Each structure stands twice: as structure tokens, then as C-alpha cells.
Amino acid sequence: MDPETSTHQSELDQPVTELAGVGDAMAAKLARLGLDSIADLLFHLPLRYQDRTRLTPIGQLRAGQEAVVEGEVTACDVIQGRRRSLLVRLKDATGILSLRFYHFAPAQAxxxxxxxxxxLFGEARAGSTGLEVYHPEYQLLSATVERSADGEIEESLTPIYPTTEGLTQMRLRGLIAQAFKRYEAHPGSLPELLPEPLRERFSLLALNDAIRYLHHPPPDASLDQLAAGTHPAQRRLAFEELLAHQLSLRQVRSRIQRDTAPLIKGGDGLKARFLAALPFSLTGAQRRVLAEIDRDLEREIPMLRLVQGDVGSGKTVVAAVAALSAAAHGYQAAVMAPTELLAEQHYKSFRAWFEPLGLDVAWLAGRLKGKQRLDAKAAIEDGRAQVVVGTHALFQADVRFHRLGLAIIDEQHRFGVHQRLALREKGEAAGITPHQLVMTATPIPRTLAMSAYADLDLSVIDELPPGRSPVKTVAVADNRRQEVIERIRSACSEGRQAYWVCTLIEESEALESQAAEATLAALEEALPEFAIGLVHGRMKASEKSEVMAAFKAGELDLLVATTVIEVGVDVPNASLMIIENPERLGLAQLHQLRGRVGRGSTESFCVLLYHPPLSDHSRERLAVMRETNDGFKIAEKDLELRGPGEVLGTRQTGLMGMKIADLVRDRPLLEPVHRLAAELVDSHPRSVTPLIRRWLGEEANRYGAV
Known part of the structure; x- marks a missing residue:
């Protein structure tokens, strides 16, 4: 990049306060929209457009039509009706129109x-005086003043931008116009970072052309194409943004893999003893994924692998075998889970498996206090604990590992890139870069995984253990609640167990807990012959664990719970699940919940107890749940209906901040972007960091992409 371009680029990197009329208060409003620099304004694209490029005669106006109209004022009166208003009458050679203002100042009258x-510009509506326009945008065209540019008809479509409280469209347009003036004063101020041969290969517009077009489309532009986000100018910017995100994650991967990781080869004797003691054989898919993990561990390059497996596919056993490999070579393995409930279940499983093999397993979570916590930390620090299981407490500053060789992160979508990196740094503190194994039971469509997890290799456990029966799912209106209760009575009378899951639309643990408590009281009254337990998010972790242990031991017939049981709870005797208000949950979450049953050989059922009437959207989602148990098909539909934020989890850094690209709409671009990222790193490395900085800014620094 030449010095002149660098200067010009820094001109657009100036804060928005450099623009006329932007003080601290206006800067704060712009910051709410993510607009901190002058360049940010250029990439702040319109939501939609209005056509103000032609005058419409008043006589041709129709109700519901947006148009530019010009006329002569014939009357202006303050009307004292039910709501006081200012009524202005306009005429032209073809007809009469009224303008009505409910909020006005005396000077305006x-x-x-x-x-x-x-x-004026506005939408014509049928009113008491005929066609009326409410609160139009208008200009006074004084007959005594020669018409200026302000009085001319617009030459391009008028952009309508995303805005925030206290920031009008006119003000925002004015600021973007100022940004354009600076941009045009320095032709190289936004350098073209995609080499021309690559642009030609993918038929991409030049950056400058795309930005100018989207802020000022010509009158003949296709509004339908712009609204759909499929115009070549939009495609150009979406392509570059997706490429920047892909490059950022590749940079993270590259930086990690420059370091040396432990060489973990063999340990077959310990693994063989473990597998021989299991009451089941591994599936072909589990063995295939373990072979992929072994190949990674046998190199001194840090493993970065994501293991996807549908509910019940046996990811925990795969993680256990990987942990044994590390322990066999004198390295520690850390297993991190997002909730204490899941972490404690992993701890109990690993301890039951590993202690007979002579391995010590430690447990660390937020609720561990005093001497117990100090003892656990000491065992982790001096290496007595060969396997450590816990929550995010594992990467707190006061926790030190002796020789962390493998970090296993369960339910990755609940964590972010930063938290994965923080756990890696625990190993580096002892001079070791640990291998990373990331697991998720949320199936992710392949194209989305390529974008969200470009820093990870992908393994898929695409086979369920033998003997697992598919869960049969039915949707039942909640006015048939009594029939559902009878179904529970029948199942529990036959010695099986059931879940009743309560959900609320509000994001409130308190309200959700109240709903669960009310449901518990109602079910205790309806089913007095059965033992019923309760688990919700406001209970202490020890209380939740106690109830779950009782349910797993068969001491409880029915468990009333909130979505806190979504992941990790394994009770093979539970064969019936009722999910109340399923229309309030996403498909991925419903699939996770449903996966709590069907874990044994007994035929299992899931009842979706919905509140009618259902919207078309909700009906479509519940139909998907009835039709398939395939997590990947469900994830594809969830992506289509709710978008990537819900499928991946909002903490998956680097995706939720997309300015222009849409991972659903722009899915056709993901494959070429994936290929191009590798090519750009090899052939045009000088473009990589500027691209990442342009689109991710400070976010790139936070997780080491630049």
C-alpha cells in the first residue's frame, strides 16, 4: 500500500466527531448503530429505498401510494377536533390534497x-377531507427565490437507513453525504483489496462502484432486487465481508498452529482397558472420529477439531478416549461444560470410568468454595489431577495447570472464541500449547460450519448407538391437557419415567421458575400416586444435582423442569417428555430437549403441548419436529426460519456482527469464499490484514486475528 493511500485511508478512519455538527451526544447515538468512524458511515447501507425522482400530479395520487407532490397553498388552519391538528390545503392543476400535522409549532403554521x-414526500391516505398526507417531509419553494439544488427533484432513489432514537433520516443522510465528500476528495481513500483477476473470476463489481450505487441507486434500479439483497452491488460487499470473517478465523488458526503442541502417540493399553470395561461397543462413526483425533494428537501442531454429533451419538465417550491419550503421556486433560449440571454429570461419568484405571479426576465449578476449592486447585496445579472437569471456572485467573495437554470444550455454541483461547492460554502458561477438541450436540449445516468454525477441522459422529429407538413426536393443543396427564399416569404405572418441561416467552428465570412451581402443584394434585420432582434455574446447583440424582436413581417418577435440562441429562428409563408452549422455542432447542428421552431401548414419545391458535410459522416448525429426528435436517430448517444467531448461539464471536452479509441469504457465496480465503493467503497475503481490519475492526484484535 503506497503512503498516499495510507494517508487517505486514515482520513476515513477519523472518528465521526470530525464531521460538522457531530458532538459527543450525536456521536453516542451513532455509536449505538456501530458508527464510530467516517468509513463506518459509508458501509452503513440502506434498509430500503423510496422513489422521489419524479413529480406525481395530485390528481393521479391513490391511497397507499408514496410520492413526491408539488402544489400551491390555498389554506392553512388549526383544527380543534378530537385531536388538535394543523391542516394545510394544496392544489395543482390536477387536484387538491391535504397535509395534516398533529405535532406542530406556531411558527410552522x-x-x-x-x-x-x-x-413534499409522503404516503397518501384516505382522510376526512379526501386524500391526506400525515407529517410529510416537505420543502418550501419560495417564488421570490430562484430554485436551488434543494428544490430540484432527486436524481437517484432516496435511501432509508437503519437508525436509532433521536437520529432522523435527514440528519443521517446529511452525515453520510459529508462522509461521501471526504471519500470523493481522496479517490484512493477506500482501497480495492480484492485483486482484479479474482473480482473478474467471481463477477464482482469494484468496491467504489458498489458503495456509490447502494447509497445512490439510479431511478431505474430494481427495488425488488435491492429489497431481496441480491443486487450485484450488495453481493460484492457481502462477498468481501464473508471473506474477511473467513480470513480472521484462519488467522486465529494459523497463529495457534505456529506453536508446538505435545506429541501424544500411543497409550493404547490404557485405552484398550477402558473400552473393554464399557458395557457396549463403539459405533463405526465413533471409531472413525477417534482415528481422526489420534492423527491430530500424533503431530506437534496443536489440534483444532470440532466434533459434531446428534443427541445421544456418544460424544462423551469419544472425549473420554481422547483424555486417556493425554493422561497416558503424563499430560492433563481439561473438560469444560457450559452449566454446572452438565459439568457435574461429566465429572461423575469420567470418575466412574477413570478411577478404576488409576487416574485422578478433579472437579471445579463456581459453587465449590473454601477448602474444597483450594484442594481442587492444588491438585490441578501440582498435576495430581490428570483429568479436570468443570465450568468456565477452569479459565479463571487463579487456576493453574501443571501440564495441560488437551482442552475439551463441550457445547461449544454456549461459549465464544475468546473463552476457547483463554483455556488454551492456561497450557501456554506452563510452556505448552494444548490440543483443542470442541464438541457440540447442536448439528450445524455444513456451509454454516465452514463460516462459523473456519478455524477448526470438522468431524461428524453421524451414527446412533444400536438399540436407540427414534422418539415419536406428536403435537397436542393444551385444551387436551387432561389426556396428556393420563398418558403420564399410564407410562409411570408401567415403571417408566417422564419429563414435563415448562417454557416462557419472557427471558426471565424468575417467571419461568414460577411457572414450573405452579405446574408442579397442579401435577401433584392430578397425580398424587407418583413422586414428582422440580428443577429450575433459580435453585442452588447442589439442589438441582440432588433432584437429578434422585430422578436418575428412579426415586422420582416425573420431573418438572425448565429448559435447564436441555443438555447432558442422561436417564435411559425416561421414555416420555411433555414440552409446554413448544412454539416459543427454536427447533434446535426442541431437538435438544427431545433428546433427553429415547436413550434406552423402550419406545419413547415427545408431546408438544401447544397453545392454539398457531401462526403459520409455528405450525411449520412443529411439523418439522413431528416429521424427523435427524438433527442436521432440523438445523437446516432452523437456519432457514430463525437465522444463524439462533443455530450457533449468540456467543459465537465473529458472526453476529455481520454488517451486510446474511448467512442464510448469501449461502451460495460461502463455498467460493471458503476457497478464495485459502488462495488469498497464499497469493495476495498483503490484502489479508487490511480486509480483516476493514470489516471486524477492534473485534479482530480481541481474539488474535490480526
Whole structure:
């Protein structure tokens, strides 16, 4: 990049306060929209457009039509009706139109002198005086002043931008116009970072052309194409943004893999003893994924692998075998889970498996206090604990590992990139870069995984253990609640167990807990012959664990719970699940919940107890749940219906901040972007960091992409 371009680029990197009329208060409003620099304004694209490029005669106006109209004021009166309003009458050679203002100042009423000319834009509606326009944008065209540029008809479509409280469209347009003036004063101020041969290969517009077009489309632009986000100018910017995100994650991967990781080869004797003691054989898919993990561990390059497996596919056993490999070579393995409930279940499983093999397993979570916590930390620090299981407490500053060789992160979508990196740094503190194994039971469509997890290799456990029966799912209206209760009575009478899951639309643990408590009281009254337990998010972790242990031991017939049981709870005797208000949950979450049953050989059922009437959207989602148990098909539908934020989890850094690209709409671009990222790193490395900085800014620094 030449010095002149660098200077110009820094011109657009100036804060928005460098623009006329932007003080601290306006800067704060712009910051709410993510607009901190002058360049940010250029990449702040319109939501939609209005056509103000032609005058419409008043006589041709129709109700519901948005148009530019010009006319002469014939009357201006304050009307004292049910709501006080300012009524202005306009005429042209073809008809009469009323302008109505409910919020106005006395000075405004004086502006509309009889005989003055007004040009306005707004939507015509049927009103008490005929066609009326409420609170139009308008300009006074004084007959005594020669018409200036302000009085001319727009030459391009008028952009409508995303905005925030206290920031009008006119003000925002004015600031973007200022940004354009600076941009045009320095032709190289936004350098073209995609080499021309690559642009030609993918038929991409030049950056400057795309930005100018999207802020000022010509009158003949296709509004339908722009609204759909499929115009070549939009495609150009979406392509570059997706490429920047892909490059950022590749940079993270590259930086990690420059370091040396432990060489973990063999340990077959310990693994063989473990597998021989299991009451089941591994599936072909589990063995295939373990072979992929072994190949990674046998190199001194840090493993970065994501293991996807549908509910019940046996990811925990795969993680256990990987942990044994590390322990066999004198390294520690850390297993991190997002909730204490899941972490404690992993701890109990690993301890039951590993202690007979002579391995010590430690447990660390937020609720561990005093001497117990100090003892656990000491065992982790001096290496007595060969396997450590816990929550995010594992990467707190006061926790030190002796020789962390493998970090296993369960339910990755609940964590972010930063938290994965923080756990890696625990190993580096002892001079070791640990291998990373990331697991998720949320199936992710392949194209989305390529974008969200470009820093990870992908393994898929695409086979369920033998003997697992598919869960049969039915949707039942909640006015048939009594029938559902009878179904529970029948199942529990036959010695099986059931879940009743309560959900609320509000994001409130308190309200959700109240709903669960009310449901518990109602079910205790309806089913007095059965033992019923309760688990919700406001209970202490020890209380939740106690109830779950009782349910797993068969001491409880029915468990009333909130979505806190979504992941990790394994009770093979549970064969019936009721999910109340399923229309309030996403498909991925419903699939996770449903996966709590069907874990044994007994035929299992899931009842979706919905509240009618259902919207078409909700009906479509519940139909998907009835039709398939395939997590990947469900994830594809969830992506289509709710978008990537819900499928991946909002903490998956680097995706939720997309400015222009849409991972659903722009899915056709993901494959070429994936290929191009590798090519750009090899052939045009100088473009990589500027691209990442342009689109991710400070976010790139936070997780080491630049």
C-alpha cells in the first residue's frame, strides 16, 4: 500500500466527531448503530429505498401510494377536533390534497402562507377531507427565490437507513453525504483489496462502484432486487465481508498452529482397558472420529477439531478416549461444560470410568468454595489431577495447570472464541500449547460450519448407538391437557419415567421458575400416586444435582423442569417428555430437549403441548419436529426460519456482527469464499490484514486475528 493511500485511508478512519455538527451526544447515538468512524458511515447501507425522482400530479395520487407532490397553498388552519391538528390545503392543476400535522409549532403554521409553493414526500391516505398526507417531509419553494439544488427533484432513489432514537433520516443522510465528500476528495481513500483477476473470476463489481450505487441507486434500479439483497452491488460487499470473517478465523488458526503442541502417540493399553470395561461397543462413526483425533494428537501442531454429533451419538465417550491419550503421556486433560449440571454429570461419568484405571479426576465449578476449592486447585496445579472437569471456572485467573495437554470444550455454541483461547492460554502458561477438541450436540449445516468454525477441522459422529429407538413426536393443543396427564399416569404405572418441561416467552428465570412451581402443584394434585420432582434455574446447583440424582436413581417418577435440562441429562428409563408452549422455542432447542428421552431401548414419545391458535410459522416448525429426528435436517430448517444467531448461539464471536452479509441469504457465496480465503493467503497475503481490519475492526484484535 503506497503512503498516499495510507494517508487517505486514515482520513476515513477519523472518528465521526470530525464531521460538522457531530458532538459527543450525536456521536453516542451513532455509536449505538456501530458508527464510530467516517468509513463506518459509508458501509452503513440502506434498509430500503423510496422513489422521489419524479413529480406525481395530485390528481393521479391513490391511497397507499408514496410520492413526491408539488402544489400551491390555498389554506392553512388549526383544527380543534378530537385531536388538535394543523391542516394545510394544496392544489395543482390536477387536484387538491391535504397535509395534516398533529405535532406542530406556531411558527410552522406561519410557514404555509397562502400562495406559497410546497414540495413534499409522503404516503397518501384516505382522510376526512379526501386524500391526506400525515407529517410529510416537505420543502418550501419560495417564488421570490430562484430554485436551488434543494428544490430540484432527486436524481437517484432516496435511501432509508437503519437508525436509532433521536437520529432522523435527514440528519443521517446529511452525515453520510459529508462522509461521501471526504471519500470523493481522496479517490484512493477506500482501497480495492480484492485483486482484479479474482473480482473478474467471481463477477464482482469494484468496491467504489458498489458503495456509490447502494447509497445512490439510479431511478431505474430494481427495488425488488435491492429489497431481496441480491443486487450485484450488495453481493460484492457481502462477498468481501464473508471473506474477511473467513480470513480472521484462519488467522486465529494459523497463529495457534505456529506453536508446538505435545506429541501424544500411543497409550493404547490404557485405552484398550477402558473400552473393554464399557458395557457396549463403539459405533463405526465413533471409531472413525477417534482415528481422526489420534492423527491430530500424533503431530506437534496443536489440534483444532470440532466434533459434531446428534443427541445421544456418544460424544462423551469419544472425549473420554481422547483424555486417556493425554493422561497416558503424563499430560492433563481439561473438560469444560457450559452449566454446572452438565459439568457435574461429566465429572461423575469420567470418575466412574477413570478411577478404576488409576487416574485422578478433579472437579471445579463456581459453587465449590473454601477448602474444597483450594484442594481442587492444588491438585490441578501440582498435576495430581490428570483429568479436570468443570465450568468456565477452569479459565479463571487463579487456576493453574501443571501440564495441560488437551482442552475439551463441550457445547461449544454456549461459549465464544475468546473463552476457547483463554483455556488454551492456561497450557501456554506452563510452556505448552494444548490440543483443542470442541464438541457440540447442536448439528450445524455444513456451509454454516465452514463460516462459523473456519478455524477448526470438522468431524461428524453421524451414527446412533444400536438399540436407540427414534422418539415419536406428536403435537397436542393444551385444551387436551387432561389426556396428556393420563398418558403420564399410564407410562409411570408401567415403571417408566417422564419429563414435563415448562417454557416462557419472557427471558426471565424468575417467571419461568414460577411457572414450573405452579405446574408442579397442579401435577401433584392430578397425580398424587407418583413422586414428582422440580428443577429450575433459580435453585442452588447442589439442589438441582440432588433432584437429578434422585430422578436418575428412579426415586422420582416425573420431573418438572425448565429448559435447564436441555443438555447432558442422561436417564435411559425416561421414555416420555411433555414440552409446554413448544412454539416459543427454536427447533434446535426442541431437538435438544427431545433428546433427553429415547436413550434406552423402550419406545419413547415427545408431546408438544401447544397453545392454539398457531401462526403459520409455528405450525411449520412443529411439523418439522413431528416429521424427523435427524438433527442436521432440523438445523437446516432452523437456519432457514430463525437465522444463524439462533443455530450457533449468540456467543459465537465473529458472526453476529455481520454488517451486510446474511448467512442464510448469501449461502451460495460461502463455498467460493471458503476457497478464495485459502488462495488469498497464499497469493495476495498483503490484502489479508487490511480486509480483516476493514470489516471486524477492534473485534479482530480481541481474539488474535490480526
Amino acid at each position: 406561519q410557514q404555509f402562507a397562502r400562495g406559497s409553493r410546497v414540495r
